Amino acid sequence: MAEYTRLWNCLALIRLRNPPVNSISTAVLHGIKAGLQKALTDHTVKAIVICGADGKFSAGVQVCDSSVFYNAQCSP
Numbered sequence: 001m002a003e004y005t006r007l008w009n010c011l012a013l014i015r016l017r018n019p020p021v022n023s024i025s026t027a028v029l030h031g032i033k034a035g036l037q038k039a040l041t042d043h044t045v046k047a048i049v050i051c052g053a054d055g056k057f058s059a060g061v062q063v064c065d066s067s068v069f070y071n072a073q074c075s076p
């Protein structure tokens with residue numbers, strides 16, 4: 001999952017949340033995309049911060065979820 005939060009001033013935050021290491025699954029990828037779309041349609045947003053939950057950023061692609069590569073390349 002990835003949670004979108006509109007922060008103060010011109011900032012938006014996308015927080016990756018996929019315990020234990022916030023790896024990027026297909027669901028996380030979709031959450032990032034949804035967050036980016038929200039930020040892009042809010043013309044007051046000037047910068048997007050992407051972080052990971054619970055003090056970790058991300059271990060990268062979720063092992064054993066090869067569909068992540070397909071979804072990253074093929075989704076519009």
Ligand SMILES: C/C=C(\C)C(=O)SCCNC(=O)CCNC(=O)[C@H](O)C(C)(C)COP(=O)(O)OP(=O)(O)OC[C@H]1O[C@@H](n2cnc3c(N)ncnc32)[C@H](O)[C@@H]1OP(=O)(O)O
Pocket residue numbers: 020021023058059060061062063
């Ligand atoms: C193209 C290529 C792209 C886009 C890539 O992203 S390549 C990068 C792929 N990711 C990695 O190679 C990272 C592999 N993981 C690590 O190096 C380490 O796990 C860590 C540094 C992220 C954390 O180390 P540590 O704090 O010692 O914890 P553990 O190694 O014990 O891991 C904790 C649990 O997390 C699970 N884990 C780790 N990485 C992934 C991952 N990428 N996808 C899914 N799950 C992951 C790990 O299996 C442990 O799970 P449990 O055993 O506790 O159930």
